[in-house]
Amino acid sequence: xxxxxxxxxxxxxxxxxxxxxxxxxxxxxxxxxxxxxxxxxxxxxxxxxxxxxxxxxxxxxxxxxxxxxxxxxxxxxxxxxxxxxxxxxxxxxxxxxxxxxxxxxxxxxxxxxxxxxxxxxxxxxxxxxxxxxxxxxxxxxxxxxxxxxxxxxxxxxxxxxxxxxxxx
Amino acid sequence: xxxxxxxxxxxxxxxxxxxxxxxxxxxxxxxxxxxxxxxxxxxxxxxxxxxxxxxxxxxxxxxxxxxxxxxxxxxxxxxxxxxxxxxxxxxxxxxxxxxxxxxxxxxxxxxxxxxxxxxxxxxxxxxxxxxxxxxxxxxxxxxxxxxxxxxxxxxxxxxxxxxxxxxxxxxxxxxxxxxxxxxxxxxxxxxxxxxxxxxxxxxxxxxxxxxxxxxxxxxxxxxxxxxxxxxxxxxxxxxxxxxxxxxxxxxxxxxxxxxxxxxxxxxxxxxxxxxxxxxxxxxxxxxxxxxxxxxxxxxxxxxxxxxxxxxxxxxxxxxxxxxxxxxxxxxxxxxxxxxxxxxxxxxxxxxxxxxxxxxxxxxxxxxxxxxxxxxxxxxxxxxxxxxxxxxxxxxxxxxxxxxxxxxxxxxxxxxxxxxxxxxxxxxxxxxxx
Ligand code: SF4
Ligand code: SF4
Ligand code: FES
Numbered sequence: 143x144x145x146x147x148x149x150x151x152x153x154x155x156x157x158x159x160x161x162x163x164x165x166x167x168x169x170x171x172x173x174x175x176x177x178x179x180x181x182x183x184x185x186x187x188x189x190x191x192x193x194x195x196x197x198x199x200x201x202x203x204x205x206x207x208x209x210x211x212x213x214x215x216x217x218x219x220x221x222x223x224x225x226x227x228x229x230x231x232x233x234x235x236x237x238x239x240x241x242x243x244x245x246x247x248x249x250x251x252x253x254x255x256x257x258x259x260x261x262x263x264x265x266x267x268x269x270x271x272x273x274x275x276x277x278x279x280x281x282x283x284x285x286x287x288x289x290x291x292x293x294x295x296x297x298x299x300x301x302x303x304x305x306x307x308x309x310x
Numbered sequence: 311x312x313x314x315x316x317x318x319x320x321x322x323x324x325x326x327x328x329x330x331x332x333x334x335x336x337x338x339x340x341x342x343x344x345x346x347x348x349x350x351x352x353x354x355x356x357x358x359x360x361x362x363x364x365x366x367x368x369x370x371x372x373x374x375x376x377x378x379x380x381x382x383x384x385x386x387x388x389x390x391x392x393x394x395x396x397x398x399x400x401x402x403x404x405x406x407x408x409x410x411x412x413x414x415x416x417x418x419x420x421x422x423x424x425x426x427x428x429x430x431x432x433x434x435x436x437x438x439x440x441x442x443x444x445x446x447x448x449x450x451x452x453x454x455x456x457x458x459x460x461x462x463x464x465x466x467x468x469x470x471x472x473x474x475x476x477x478x479x480x481x482x483x484x485x486x487x488x489x490x491x492x493x494x495x496x497x498x499x500x501x502x503x504x505x506x507x508x509x510x511x512x513x514x515x516x517x518x519x520x521x522x523x524x525x526x527x528x529x530x531x532x533x534x535x536x537x538x539x540x541x542x543x544x545x546x547x548x549x550x551x552x553x554x555x556x557x558x559x560x561x562x563x564x565x566x567x568x569x570x571x572x573x574x575x576x577x578x579x580x581x582x583x584x585x586x587x588x589x590x591x592x593x594x595x596x597x598x599x600x601x602x603x604x605x606x607x608x609x610x611x612x613x614x615x616x617x618x619x620x621x622x623x624x625x626x627x628x629x630x631x632x633x634x635x636x637x638x639x640x641x642x643x644x645x646x647x648x649x650x651x652x653x654x655x656x657x658x659x660x661x662x663x664x665x666x667x668x669x670x671x672x673x674x675x676x677x678x679x680x681x682x683x684x685x686x687x688x689x690x691x692x693x694x695x696x697x698x699x700x701x702x703x704x705x706x707x708x709x710x711x712x713x714x715x716x717x718x719x720x721x722x723x724x725x726x727x728x729x730x731x732x733x734x735x736x737x738x739x740x741x742x743x
Contacts, residue, residue, distance in 0.1 A: 149426050153426045157426065160424060209409070209410050209412070210409070210410075210412045210459070211409060211410030211411050211412035211415060212410070214412050214415040214416060214419070215410075215411070215412075215415050217415075217419065218415045218418055218419050218422075245462075249458070249459065249461065249462075252458040252459075252461070253416065253455060253458050253459055255428055256427060256428055256429055256454055256455055256458060257416065257419055257420070257425055257427060257428075258425035258426040258427045258428055259419075259425055295424035295425050296419060296422055296424055296425065
């Protein structure tokens, strides 16, 4: 059940109306670790894979560096979704950084739930440097998922990029 | 400039005669921080706004009010700092927030208020409350967020919240507990972010007014200070009474006693006024804690549990509430209050209040305070503010200090609720014998 479905009907209607009023420019924030996922994104590019372009990638040294405030700030500023990504277990260049990322992920999810932001807007994925195709697939999937959810309720009312393919 | 002038006028900074008592009293300055409230006051008086905002100590102040209390010219330094920070924030100077500002982000998201919070999951069916209207409004504060965010400490401030609602029910009150509550904005206000603070204040005041409540009760000392002092201009009519849960319980002291009496049958009135150890200095004597501590009765099988009490700076020095929590603790059978060396007005604060100054000085103050608590021999450190609990629990995590600083922490309401439950258990046990 999504966060919206668990709401009282009046609130559901209000939220739907609010979503309608947002002229939407889908924006995802992707945190990628320097050693695997960022290189994975690079591989996707070098291999000339076509995929959804509505994300901004932010490189961090390790997924363990992705602190709750990074993700919360992104949502505060109106991001529609946040993807945390790093090396597969056992591959982290700082040994247990991605285990830490899992802890942070769980913590952030708990807080998002309290705030009333759908948990599906946050995702954690392991992508290695070789997995360019996987990177592209995850971005496509995630973009679709967010498109189905609609704009984040914290997304700004004014749209600086009018005429985007998602504004209609 | 006009704003600095207003700040100087309203905080009475102009009355300063440069005696330096404020800096001498300041816990940060005492342990080597470069913060000097006196210098801030003087610079404000001479209109050196730029120097103040750039000198880097603007956000080191804990806003603990130790200085205000000692100023012979009654300068309200904390009021001045609140206004100076708002000026700084407007000019783009922000505090270096611990946790990267995650908590401030949460507050700002609540201030935007577009989402539907899920903040009442802890409200179990045995707790009676009303979602919208009633005589008494129980203000929960952000404990639910803290418990989720600091789950690894572990922080359990919701236990106090639940206990408080349970106690209110026992005293015949069904409070309003609202899911539309938002952060009171205390920390944003003290960080200088007036804009988001005002959004929160407007929402919350409207919520309270719509509930028709005549009284607001809260377990959080910071929320109470914000409601009582900082929200005042936002009310369209006369604000309702605002009480800390310890004041509420103290007002119902007789009923509380009855609750404990009927529960523990034939309990002897073995009142032995214990002389508080340590010396009460000039600054604590304004609100001397009542030394009446009832030790356990003859029926009590266990020796009384010794507890000590942390005066939150917001409750004590900011609002002058020292006695009620002590009165409440003193009527509990099996609980003995052992005061710390610095208590009431002289109590060290938890040093982390506004999420803007977690540094080595704050840490040192916390460790010092925990050592004081341990020195009383008490097994539980009782507090009346969830923030104290968070910051002290954090300080206890230092592995090098294990065994020196660790002490169990509980909220006042938790201790009271447990005492009532124990009394009840004992009664059941006795009636079975
Ligand atoms: S409020 Fe407390 S920390 Fe701030 S200057 Fe005064 S004594 Fe120091
Ligand atoms: S204690 Fe009061 S009068 Fe003395 S320096 Fe500080 S603000 Fe000025
Ligand atoms: S280095 Fe990639 S997750 Fe740690």
